[in-house]
Amino acid sequence: MAWHDQDSWLTAAFAPKLSTIVVTLLLTLLLPILLHHFIYRRATPTTLPTFLLLGPSGAGKTALLTLAERNQVAATRTSTSPLAVEALLPEGFTPASSHYRSPGDPTFERSRCFLLVDTPGHGKLRHFATAQLADLSNVRGIVFVVDAAAVAEEAGLNEAAGYLHDVLLTLQKRYTGAKTSKGPKEIPVLVAANKEDLFTALPQHLARLELEKAISRIRKSKATGLKDSGVAMGGEEDAMEDEREWLGEGGEGPFEFQQMEEVGTSVTVLGGNVLGSEGSDVKGWFEWIAEHL
Template identity: 40%
Template sequence: MAFTDFAEYLLTPTPAVIFGGIFIVLLVPVLLHFLLTANVSSLTNLPTILLVGPSGAGKTALATRMERGPDAQPTETHTTTNNHSIEIETPVPSSSSESPSSSGPSAGEHVKFLLTDTPGHGKLRARVFNRLDAMGENDKGRVRAVVFLCDAAALSDPDSLRHAAAYLHDLLLVLQRRASARIRAGAPLAKCGNPVLVAANKLDLFTALPGTAVKSNLEAEVTRIRASRSKRLLDSGVGADEVGSEAQDDWLGEYASQKFTFEQMGEFGIDIDVIGGNVTGEGPGIEKWWQWMAYRL
């Protein structure tokens, strides 16, 4: 009986029912909107570190380890097909190395950032570079730094080295173009480029090259790639005069230099560090990378 009374009351168009109905119809979507976007905007306002590198380097393994900690069970890895951001909040590990900037967080302090795991497959690379562009100018959620992870054990194989160096070349060229545009617009050099960490992974394997060899091998291979690409441009029938500024835009590092070195990127405000480590197994681990990231937020 009570139920039919209540149903009858609800279906009678009294002012209380009408206002109650309007209230629900208008307010629920608005509340829902704020509830959902509050979450999203807090995510996009976090500083971002982009994790890139060739397929199989261990990017997803590193992201998972940073998200879940060293004791997490290793999940079965498979090829990543899309960008995936995870929120990380952890105390900065202490170590002997110093922060590059006095404003950096100190050991033990909690820092919060987004780590974006990206696909390493060549065909999906455009997504990675789009991400760099899309988040370029917004100061809060912008990409602060890029970690280029590579498999140090695979780099002694010429094919893998060529593959990794081609990716690094393209990545640095994207960063260089962005930095050049900012320099031309009159921005201070320190704010023009993103710092890059070349993280040599899998040092637990005895076949892994040490950090210094990873650096010199990548530099030598990028030198070759740079030379062959500029030759292709000149061979395409465009006159040397016409090539002019276009060639300079496509040339990585110090223009017309014989040998490419990571230090040449300093001209564009892009500092490159090479640090070895490993996500799984015995070795130096991920602490140094961790710290490098924390100091660049």
Template identity: 55%
Template sequence: MAWSDPDSFATKAFGPYISTIIIATLVAFLLPTLVHFYLYRAKAPTSLPSFLVLGPSGSGKTSLVTLFESGKPSPTHISQAPSTVQVHLPSTTRAGSSQYRSENDPTLKQEKPLQLIDTPGHGKLRHYAREYLQDPPPGLKGIIFVIDAANVSSDSSSSANETLQDAAEYLHDILLLLQKRYTSAKTSKGPKELPVLIAANKLDLFTALPAPLLKGKLEQEISRVRDARAKGLMAAGMGEEGSEERDWLGEGGESKFEFRMMEEVNCPVKVVGGNVLGAEGSDVDGWWGWIAGWL
């Protein structure tokens, strides 16, 4: 049967037949819908956005996580293993991806879900946090490093110095790992931006250092940690010629370390104060605001 015959498929496909009109209508309406759902499933995230919570023991990590989860802090104990909880961004805090939406958009009133991954802070259990950073979850948006700002005062007491040194050593290792993540990338573009929030906790206490002073203290102590480890490597026979630049945190280890140096490796660092507990209640708006900015 030739294509020009009245009963041929080609003739009926372009002729004024009821079947042709019905099929054309179904294709016109169903095809865009099917394509939309296919693209949506292909592009939609398969997991919730997550933030890795870490820091020294006693800094208030788990209390922070329980506050974000239930709206009120609860008694906690020393964590022995990582735990993941689902929380919701408060409806009063706008996500960064929604900043250009209209105030009348009903979706703005919906609480945006996310995950917090709480990791142990004990020195022997910090490998959990490193493992998460070496193989990050697909939805990892940032890192929250909690520190007890009330126990890192400006005096020279041994306990304050030990707390500061422990926090600086832990933070140094995390930032160095993030730096290596960038410098060892196999593409010129590098990995995606992974910000770090240093949550200065317990600022409601009189002995707490304000966020700007804590920032300077941490930068100073991290510089000491970096220099001490560099001397240890050289003493072990690994001189400058045997060490790669990426083994030094910051700009080659030649100047005082500053958090701004991490911006060059797609890892902006910000210090924000707040408190989980307090006589007048908790103050975590600054931390929620930072989280919202990366959603």
């Protein structure tokens, strides 16, 4: 049967037959819908973007979590287990991924959803946070909450800085230990200096400085400790140099959060307060979350 025969498929395709019209109509209507679904499925991840709440005990992580979840503050007590809640970015904040979406788009609402994971800050319960840090595949950012009034004092400062040091070191190791040449996805860190409503709280730039100084001290004592043990065992220093057990390059001199950019971690310090007589001030933190959502 040649293509120009009366009952060939090509002739039928051009003939004014009902079946031809129906098939063409269905094809033109369904193809865009199917294509949309196919592309949309691939572009939209099934799991929500996650933000991890870390920080010493009493810093205000659970208070911030309840504020993000219910838009109001509630009484909290020391957490003993991790808690994940689904939160919605408040009105007025646009996720960075949705800058070109119109507010009427149903996906706009969905793009404002995120998962907030609270961890206990008590020293004996840190393994929960360590477990969260071990799998960062869905994590878009880490919010490290510190009590700005507590870091004004030696003990509080050392605790917060020690914990922050360990978190940053984990992120650095993840970056330097990556197998692919592209390196893993960058995970930004927000140091949320909470309780700025208190009279004794350090303002954000001072909190930043104090934390940097304290981390410098920790890094230095760690480096000397490593060197000492290396000498005691008669080991070579080169071997330790490779391990990169300290933050930033070299581990000499003062530590600055900016040094973390080299290992794919940007650190931002922002002040705010969840509670307070004049209401809460968490605008900067939500802006940061929106920027990374």
